[in-house]
Amino acid sequence: MKLKTRRTTSFDIAALAGVSQATVSRALRDGTLVSPETRHKVNEAARQLNYKVDVNARNLRLQQTRTLAVLLNEDPGTSEAQINPFFLSMLGSITRAAAQRGYDLLVSFQQFSSDWVADYGNTKRADGIIFLGYGDYVDYVSKIKALDEAGANFITWGPVLSGQPGHFIGSDNAQGAHAATAHLIHLGRQRIAFLGDASEHSPEFSARYQGYCTALGNAGLPIAKTLQRDAHSSEAEGRAAVFSLLDAGARFDAIVAASDLIALGAIKGLRERGIRVPDAVAVVGFDDIEAAGFIDPPLTTVKQDTMRAGALIVDRLIAQIGGADVGSTLIPTSLIVRESCGARLPVPVKLHLA
Amino acid sequence: MKLKTRRTTSFDIAALAGVSQATVSRALRDGTLVSPETRHKVNEAARQLNYKVDVNARNLRLQQTRTLAVLLNEDPGTSEAQINPFFLSMLGSITRAAAQRGYDLLVSFQQFSSDWVADYGNTKRADGIIFLGYGDYVDYVSKIKALDEAGANFITWGPVLSGQPGHFIGSDNAQGAHAATAHLIHLGRQRIAFLGDASEHSPEFSARYQGYCTALGNAGLPIAKTLQRDAHSSEAEGRAAVFSLLDAGARFDAIVAASDLIALGAIKGLRERGIRVPDAVAVVGFDDIEAAGFIDPPLTTVKQDTMRAGALIVDRLIAQIGGADVGSTLIPTSLIVRESCGARLPVPVKLHLA
């Protein structure tokens, strides 16, 4: 920090304690390879001189950093100002987990690029990388293939698919969406729309769509493509998707949104058209971002367990750095019931459009 | 990253390019102290071998890191799970700003402790520190005094006060609260309550309280201590503060909350007691967190310019590291008018309590 005066080094401690520098180094690490009295002398001297090990020197010598890097990949489409609140929440739990395990965390917001990996991996800034937000999945996979083959240590928060390169940790999206949809059905809703990109480019949303379809199928309800609209995770797209549905004359009494942001936008759009939530249309989201509990009506949603996710990601990455062969893992979700789905209907709701 | 095989070093490049290691080092830095053809050879070799400078070695040699550390200090009181969304937003803008300027960002959530400074400053992990959330101000100031005297490089996001140690950057809280209160008065509200700790331990909230008082005074309105309640920035405390007001039989037609979280809690509390917002009581918040736009009714609030703040903090810190003598700075706020204050009243509102 202070650059004016020379750093106090282990040599200074050695001089003060009257031992060799090597002994200082040994005494400061935990091993029992030093006599108690020597250790005491050294510790005392270190305290007096306010000595701390220089991590750069140590890292250089040890060839490791005890640092993890997080790459928050912003979707090219999103606005400059806002970061997906869900990722921010993940970032929080990752930071905590890393700190608990004695790792530093380097954070960066960038577009994914192969350069980035070089910058953080090859430069020995970090021992491992956490990817948060991969953008287009197809694109992403092609990019990390090389990384994986080179034996790099990294974990991606995202869809868990068979045959994918690298290691992924993510929510059980199908299960979550299934629970949400089943909840709606249980409440008496019959014509349930799905808002979210269901293509291979967004496997997490696709999995949610699959869960939705399964629930519909199990209940003997038809699956209508006319009740699905693509949407990326933003309020604007949620609103647009609802308008698209409405303008096409689609009839529906409920919406499963692939994310809370989409749900928020959908509710706004519905309201703008004078359609009441949850009376006419029930809405359920996905993520459980902070705003979900504050909106009107409070949003029923599928909560992703960010606390657990963060801890798991960090643990796995550290294990991977240690040479372990870690796999991918699915984390269960839970349905948070609030008021956006209303109560159980005795009879099917009267659809707002004939 | 890859630990199995030996790193490619500048010596490898030197061998491949047929020059000395020193020349490689020179060629890779920008100076013009190397011939074009040599530079080309070196660059080519580096590209071929996918060579990247080892930052640990470089940092050790250069005695600097080009890394900034952010310490997100969690209030001891807050729950494990949640981080103040406002700080998260600040974190986002700081991260962006640091990346743009070529600095890495080390992030940590911890209680403030003198150890922490030692850990990040003395260990040469970072060239400078950004403190986000100082907890109790009186306490904090006593802690950083030594830091400042030691010539450490750090900037705190917080209140800008005369005579304080170190460098602070923060919003013009008095101006913001003044604008919010004046807005309420302009709308015809007469008995305006203030929710937020107005003690020396929270100078930012105090400044907001001062702004509120000034606006009241300017309008010839009385300042009643019976209309003020302490509250830290959380939904729970906002709700409790409103209940306290109500239970004491206080009469008020508007609330200036010292933060959005407090405002959110206040609105909830009001609603629980059957008091309508904004009809009976208008509410204005402070921060403009993401949820502010989503709640019912959408919250009128004083926006803190986090984008600008993040950029300024980073710029100042880098300047400070470079040896400049930077001062403290106040950033203007802006009033975001949404619906929680209602329209202008032709006559004073009928108070909900006689």
Next chain:
DNA sequence: TTGTATGCGTTATCAT
């Protein structure tokens, strides 16, 4: 312009 040699502050190996 380029090469040689040295040191940044550690940790680890080899003696003692």
Next chain:
DNA sequence: ATGATAACGCATACAA
């Protein structure tokens, strides 16, 4: 249990 010494990979002072 402790001391001497080498090496981690780079950037620079000095020489050529």
